[in-house]
Amino acid sequence: MTQNTGPVPGASYAPPPTTPIEPRPPLRRVRTDRVLAGVAGGVARWLGIDPVIVRVVLVILAIFGGSGLLLYVLGWLFIPEEGDPSSEAEKLIERGRQPGSTTRTVLIVGGVVLGVIVLVNLLSFGPMNGVWGFGGGSSLLLLLIVGGLVLWLANRPASGTAAWTPPSVPSAPSASAPTDSTTPTAADHDAVALTSTTAADTVTAADAAGFAYGGYGGYPGYAAPVPTPTPPSAPRQRSYLGLATMSLALVTMGTLGALSMAGVANIPAVVVLSAGVGVLGLGLLVGTIVGRARWLIALALPLLMVTVLVALLPSNLRLGNGIGERVWTPTTPAAAAGPFRLGIGDAELDLTDVVFPAGSTATYPVSASVDVGELRVIAPEGVTVLVTATNGLGEITVEGLPRTSGQDRQIITELPGIVPESAPTIDLIVDVAVGNLEVSRA
Template sequence: MLDGMKSTTDTTKHIEGFEDTVKDFWVSRPRRPHQGRKLAGVAAGVGNRYGIDPVVVRVVFVVLTGFGGIGLALYLLGWLVLAEEGDEVSGIEGLLGRGRSSMPKGLALALCVVLVPTWILSFSWSWFDGGTFLGLALAVAGMYLLHRSRGHLRRPVPTGPAMASPTGMTTTMSGTDAGVWGQPVSEAPPTWDPLGADPTGWRLAEETTPAPAPRPEPPAPPRRRSKVGFAATGVALAVGGVGAALAAEGVPWFTPAHVVGLVLAVLGTGMVVGSFLGGGRGLVWLAVPLSLTGLALGAVPIEDVGGGFGDLSATPATAEGVLPVYERTAGDVRLDLTRLTGAENVSTTVRNGAGNVAVLVPPDADVWYTCEAGVGNIECLGQQYTGVNPPEIEGKDFGPDGAGGPKITLTAQAGVGNVEVRRG
């Protein structure tokens, strides 16, 4: 009598091998939620999908941004390929006409336009050689291992047009792709009766007493406000203030990039601690702009520059008065060598982290020069370049009178700013 009964006990799908893991990740990829999101819901979607505090996921994105900006590129990619709750397909699939997506096609197209240069720049700029590739490898490996261990749990619920397969498993069509969303569902014919009895012959006892009303649930206790966020903010401000003061005094290691890195380390620690103890979610709004600032500072192709902050102007009257190095961490540097006369021989370097560099040389001087800039214009004795990371300019110029006069060997460098070398 019970031969036709079937039950499904194993509702998870066993994943085997790398290819199966990648395919299963795609068909059951996270969905961006409406609630609990900070920007686009990418971090919240990944956290909800795999049972992780979204704050930890946001910390990972912030940390990966330090690896050449790959964290920002991955976030934009997730915004495009992860569908929103209630949508049939993601924004990029909706742009291609494969289903319904609430993301406007204009926004999807704009994200595509922004994503391409972001990926290119992330592989061009890095805090250290190979940093972007390392960050990308860590992100891919972490997601792969996470899906291998937790991919069978918390699978998204179908939202697209569903169809029943011969085995009773509900699948969802997403454009041209069909995948399993959620756990398999066994469907039995509605007319099937395991006892073989006539439903019209059933007799149910009439209810004589009303069911008791359900007791209201007690209100949830108020959540204690965590002080992790306030403590981390205070420590970050203190570290940033001390680091900035040391940088202003010209202490060699304390450059702007290093100070930003120290503050980010404090904020990241606060967010990780807050994910376990509660609180610390607001720290992400401080960490994101600081990460972008650190990315910009790390992108400057010049070694760390000391010398402190503020403008520097020097006009040496003799060769002995010319210093080997004139430098500033931030500010304008101006060196006037027009007072040099005769056959004096000098060699000096003028460099600046953020700001302009201007050098004046005598009209009759013989100059051997090297000029470079990370971002800005270079105008060096008639040669000129502009843009991001322009080519280095090297050469020699003996002036309109030919060889003779002071001999000057000059190196002029700027991280972000203009470099100008001209005759006075």
């Protein structure tokens, strides 16, 4: 390499290859075909559907809960207008900001404040205050989340390519070093060799340091190296932590569920679900140090929601007792003992055919349960019947007592009726977790 191979600033600078144009147009508010600020028209063009559909959806959402209005305002704020590089929100922030880093902070703080306001609103006015977040307000929350995601996804590719451009050609340092060394005296051959090496080294070092510099002029056929600008952050390695964790959570929940269904272990549904939440949480904890698994949060949140809901169900709810309709008609006291169980469905326990030993005054236990559904028990005449009825959520109708409904109640009573002096006793223990329970004489 000789002295005149110094970089010629900007001589053959090749810009990095541009990314191919996406088929989908960027999400922009339209200037034509607009009613208010062009949000609906822009979203419709972006989605490739008729603007009327978007407007109808927005109006419906505005009427039911007002989220349509909110979404429209958000769209007006955050979607830039056609031919305008920045959105209204960005312009607002642009006016008052000092260093570049505050933009994002302000946006995030604003988003959190907005979120808290929405949360407080839902908390105080939600139609289902008892089970907060699952009532009509949840659709608003869901819409906010979906809307935010759509906006983020829509603007991400555009800002990804536009926000960062390669640094300008650093002409000064790499050009000056060779220039200094290109003043050799004829008498100083060794020195020339020495300085030229230094010059070459300088160039190489500069090149290796990631400088985008002006290419090698004067070498025909020698393609100028494409400048390799230093990216803003190291390219992210694909992490399989999230996938592995999700799979592990599925296996855990499946195994626990199967054990419960097969009757090997009596595992409440809430434990199966919370085990899944726990595994996802452990994956996230691993992701604190190695690998990337943040999207597990999006998976754990709905699972937690279901867990919270299921935990609200009565504690006597168990899975694995079968689904369908049952009519139990035992004929002997031993067969009547049960326990009769049904998971989901309607069941009838008819004790009128049970033949008790003549002259028996013993107490015969009978137990029956339905998890979700209805249970009717028909007791025979001429027998003392002690009833212990437990109901998680629903109605209890025991003959001789007024019908009651409510949550987590237990009624202990004796069925009315004419019972001879020496008659057997049925100790009837019935349990319906969710649904109606009825006990009566034949």
